[in-house]
Ligand SMILES: O=P([O-])([O-])O[C@@H]1[C@H](O)[C@H](O)[C@@H](O)[C@H](O)[C@H]1O
Ligand SMILES: [Mg+2]
C-alpha cells in the first residue's frame with residue numbers, strides 16, 4: 328500500500344536541503360545576533376528567514392496542515408499540538424554554533440499526526456548529513472541504515488547533554504549536579520554538540536550511548552525522537568516515565584538499561600511546558 332505521508336516526507340527532505348543552502352550561505356556573511364529569553368539564548372535573521380522559507384513552502388503545498396515553528400512561537404504564536412497533521416520546525420537547531428561557525432548546525436522538521444511523529448528529518452547542514460526516519464521503516468543517514476550502540480554498560484559509554492540557556496545560579500547548580508553524578512559513575516566521557524537534534528542523531532548513529540536535557544522544546548526533539556526510536560533506541564522522561572514531547576525533558580538512549588541508569592542520577596525539575604497557556 329502506498330505511504331500516504333511519502334509526499335510530505337519527500338517535501339521535508341527537499342526543503343531541509345534548501346534551508347541548508349541558506350544556512351551555509353549565511354555563515355559567510357549574515358550573523359547579526361539578537362537575544363530571546365536570556366543573554367545567551369540567541370537568534371539571528373537567518374533563523375527567521377529559514378523558518379519563513381520552510382513554512383511558506385508547506386503552506387503552498389499542504390494548505391490544510393498545521394505548523395509549529397520555534398521563531399513563530401517566540402513571536403507569540405500558540406504551541407498547540409492537536410491530532411491534525413502538524414509540521415514541527417526548528418529552522419536552526421544550534422544557533423549558538425551557527426553564530427560561532429561551530430560545525431554542528433541542523434534544520435529539524437518533524438511531522439505529527441494524532442500526536443504521533445510520522446517522519447523526522449534532521450539535516451546537519453555543515454556536515455552535509457541528512458538524517459531521516461519514517462515510522463516503522465527505520466532511520467537513515469544519507470541513505471545508510473542507522474543503528475544505536477549495543478553497549479549496555481554505562482561505564483563503557485559516552486553521554487551527551489547540554490548546559491542550557493539559563494545562567495541563573497540555581498539552574499546551573501542543577502545541571503552541574505546531574506552532570507557530576509553521571510560523570511562520576513564513572514562514564515568514558517561527556518559531550519555537548521550544541522544541538523539537541525544532532526546529539527540525538529549521534530545516539531541513533533551509535534556514537535554516543537545517550538543524551539539527556541531538561542529545557543529543550545518540542546521543535547528541538549520532535550524529528551530526532553523518531554530517528555532515535557527507529558534506530559532501535561528508547562526515549563524516556565528524566566523521571567523514568569514515558570516521554571512527553573511538550574514537557575521540555577528528555578532522555579534518549581540506546582537501551583532501556585542506560586536510560587534508566589541516567590534517570591537515577593538526574594536532579595529533575597520541570598520548566599514551563601511548551602503547551603502551557605501564555606503568562607500575562
Ligand atoms: O535554540 P536552538 O539552537 O534552536 O536549540 C537549542 C539547542 O538544541 C541546544 O543545544 C539546546 O541545549 C537547547 O535546549 C536548544 O533550545
Ligand atoms: Mg533548537
Ligand SMILES: [Mg+2]
Nearest residue numbers: 397417419420
Ligand atoms: Mg532553533
